[in-house]
Amino acid sequence: MNKERTVKEKRKTHEKLNNAITVICILAIMISILAVVLITKDRFGKKPFSYPDSLGKTVIRVDDDEVTLKEISYYILVAETNVNAAAQEYNSNNMEAYWNMNLHPKYVRSHIRELIIDACTRDNVYYQEALTAGYTLDDAMKQEIRENAVEEMNKLTDSQRQYLQYTEEDMITVLTKIYYARWYVTDLMNQGYTQEELDIDGSYYNKVQKKYKIKVYNSLWEKVPIGNVTINQDYQ
Numbered sequence: 001m002n003k004e005r006t007v008k009e010k011r012k013t014h015e016k017l018n019n020a021i022t023v024i025c026i027l028a029i030m031i032s033i034l035a036v037v038l039i040t041k042d043r044f045g046k047k048p049f050s051y052p053d054s055l056g057k058t059v060i061r062v063d064d065d066e067v068t069l070k071e072i073s074y075y076i077l078v079a080e081t082n083v084n085a086a087a088q089e090y091n092s093n094n095m096e097a098y099w100n101m102n103l104h105p106k107y108v109r110s111h112i113r114e115l116i117i118d119a120c121t122r123d124n125v126y127y128q129e130a131l132t133a134g135y136t137l138d139d140a141m142k143q144e145i146r147e148n149a150v151e152e153m154n155k156l157t158d159s160q161r162q163y164l165q166y167t168e169e170d171m172i173t174v175l176t177k178i179y180y181a182r183w184y185v186t187d188l189m190n191q192g193y194t195q196e197e198l199d200i201d202g203s204y205y206n207k208v209q210k211k212y213k214i215k216v217y218n219s220l221w222e223k224v225p226i227g228n229v230t231i232n233q234d235y236q
Helices: 002-045 069-090 108-132 139-155 158-164 168-190 203-209
Strands: 058-062 065-068 214-216
Touching (some): 108 168
Antiparallel strands (some): 058 065
C-alpha cells in the first residue's frame, strides 16, 4: 500500500511539474509575441521624418533667438552646393563616394553637418553682438541685402524653391543676420583681431559665445539627410 501511495504521489508531483512547465512555456511565448508586437508597433507606428513638414521646427537656440530648419536651410544649400562641386571633381560617376569618404576621425557628411551648425551658430552670435552694440542698417544696406536675396533666389531651381518653401522674405531674413555678423566681424578685424581669433574655435569667439545660452536640438538635426537635402534627390 505504501509503495502504491508513493508511486501515485510521485506521479501526481510529476504531472504538476509538467503542468507548471507547460504554463511557464506558454507565458514565455505570449510575452515574446507581445514584445514583438510592441516593437513592431513602435517602429512602424512612428511618422517618418519629413523635411518640408519640419521647416518650422527649431534647430538652434541662441538665448531667446530661435533658428528654424527653414532658416538653416540656406547654410545647408551653400554647403551642399560647394561640397558637391568637389564631389563632381572627385568622381563624377559616383558623387556619393566623396560624401561618404572617411577623413579620420569623421566622414565628409558628418564633418559638413557639424560645420553647418557651427557656422549658423557663429553668425547668430555675432548678429546679436552687433545688435547689442547698436548696429543699424541704413537704406543702402537694406537695398544691398534685398538685391542679394533676389540673386540667391534666382539660383534656386523650382524644385529646391518648392521643397525648401523659401520666399524672398525668408532669404532676406537669413542674409540680414549674415550681413550684421560680417559687418561686426569686419569692424573687429579693423581693430586688430585676426580672422582666426574671430572664427569658429577662435579665442575671441569662444569667449563671446560663453555669454549666450546655446542649444542645438540634435533630435531633429540628426534626422536631416545632409548631402541629400537640396541636391542628390528627386524631391518626392
